[in-house]
Amino acid sequence: MDEEVQLYLDEAKDQMQKALSFLEHELAKLRAGKASPQMLEGIMIDYYGTMTPLQQAANVNTPDARTIVIQPWEKKLIDKIEKAIFAANIGLTPINNGELIRLNLPPLTEERRRGLVKQIHAEGESARISIRNSRRETIEEIKKLQKGGLSEDLAKDAEDLVQKMTDQYYKKVEEAMAKREQEIMTI
DSSP: OOHHHHHHHHHHHHHHHHHHHHHHHHHHHSOOSSOOGGGGTTOEEEETTEEEEGGGTEEEEEEETTEEEEEESSGGGHHHHHHHHHHHTOSOOEEEOSSOEEEEOOOOOHHHHHHHHHHHHHHHHHHHHHHHHHHHHHHHHHHHHHHTTOOHHHHHHHHHHHHHHHHHHHHHHHHHHHHHHHHHHOO
């Protein structure tokens, strides 16, 4: 196959993989009733005048399925971590004992589970849109190459490959969504 076509196919595959990875990352952040340090990703604290990720200023552990324990490396950071958790609005109230912070996860209600499932579907749709955009852009580039002298057979084969790749990534998105939905709906 033409080198330029292969380059566009590889780029499309990379973009589709990035969309899938982003989806998996976002789904991991959703609270499914089971404590996970990933739930605190994205929370930044003021660490000596620099905004720093929480995980770089404290140990974050899950001693059991319903508790997250945050042990700052310096005790004076406890108040800043507590404020950052409140500001992040993750739906958890920190319990400060002067040494560490505990976050207790309440059991999920049926209504909350349904809301999380809707959120999963919204994230999945975003990933599918990103995959479709990659497909569209790649096919447009292949058509430009065809106008520039690429044979019609090669262009058609490349478009078929892009569609097969798109179908594969759609299936992976559906699998990731179904797995996470199953975790959330299991009581």
